[in-house]
Amino acid sequence: MSSVKEEKKIKVIKNGPYMVTGNVPLAKEMITEDEKRYLLKWEKVSDYPEQETHSLCRCGESKNAPFCDGAHKRAACNMAETAEKATFQSKAEKVEGDDIILFDVPDLCASGHFCTRAGGAWDLVRERSDDPEKIRIAIKEASDCPSGRLVMMDKKTGQEIEPDFEPSISIAQDEVAGVSGPICVRGRIQIEGSDGTLYELRNRVALCRCGQSNSKPFCDGSHVAYKFHDKQ
Ligand code: FES
Structure with missing residues (x-):
């Protein structure tokens, strides 16, 4: 039986994780200082094994970060999507x-x-x-x-x-701020809300994975004040 290739997509699951389909490359990257200690740069740490489908934690409680381990069922954070749907250019x-x-x-x-x-x-x-x-x-x-x-x-x-990105996802670790960072989505991957609404297709998007953003599913930088660290 031939396996059907799914569209590259990220679906926000109501009160649950991000369901990623379409064998999207997944890596861990560090935001770090350069040798002069002031210019910041991205540095790849590792690649995760390829998977046609996987689910990424968005509550911040998984002990198998960046993947969902079911901990959202007991998570205290409000996982409702609160982001405005207006386009980038209109704002x-x-x-x-x-x-x-x-x-x-x-x-x-x-x-x-x-x-x-x-x-x-x-x-x-x-x-x-x-x-x-x-x-x-x-x-x-x-x-x-x-x-x-x-x-x-x-x-x-x-x-x-815009940078010429292939569709990919990067799990950020912010070495400079000393915290775990957001899910960085690159290369115009479609993000679908839990109610089926499609968010604007963009080349660069950061998704919340600490559970604290006031603009879910997008990151609003709350992980820094929350001092978010992967729980694994
Ligand atoms: S969303 Fe499932 S463990 Fe966080």
């Missing part, structure tokens, strides 16, 4: 430079901290957009942002400047 604040526009939706911040170096993406675009090196840094900062809070656009073409 975005705009910072304009000479040739570039930075779009920003602060509510989506996942506390990745990539955007703060070298004066910060906002000031680099606003004040240094005549300097190609500064703009290169600002674009890199926005591209590293796990949640897609920051998106750059080329003013001339009207095209978003």
Whole structure:
């Protein structure tokens, strides 16, 4: 019997985990400092074995993180989806430079901290957009942002400047803040709410896995104040 390949998708299960289908590559990555101790970067720690389907914990209580082990049945956190369904562009604040526009939706911040170096993406675009090196840094900062809070656009073409991601999922560990981070979804994987509603298809999305976000299923950076650590 031939096995049917499922669509790459993440389905939010009501009061339960994220059901991931379609053999999506899954890895663990570290947000870390560089050798100068101020530039942040992603560093792959390991790959998880390939699986056609798996379920990822979103309550923060699993002892087999990042996978669900059924602990959500006893979890105290409220797992209801509370995120606005409005599109990124309808909510975005705009910072304009000479040739570039930075779009920003602060509510989506996942506390990745990539955007703060070298004066910060906002000031680099606003004040240094005549300097190609500064703009290169600002674009890199926005591209590293796990949640897609920051998106750059080329003013001339009207095209978003996005990293070319294959569909994949990364489980973040934030070495700099000393906490376990969100589920970073890359490469425009469809996320479906528990009621069947489809969230906007985006190249970069950070999903809550500590159970504390006020914008579920998305990460709002609450894992930092909550000092979230994988329980395994
Ligand atoms: S969602 Fe199942 S253990 Fe957390």
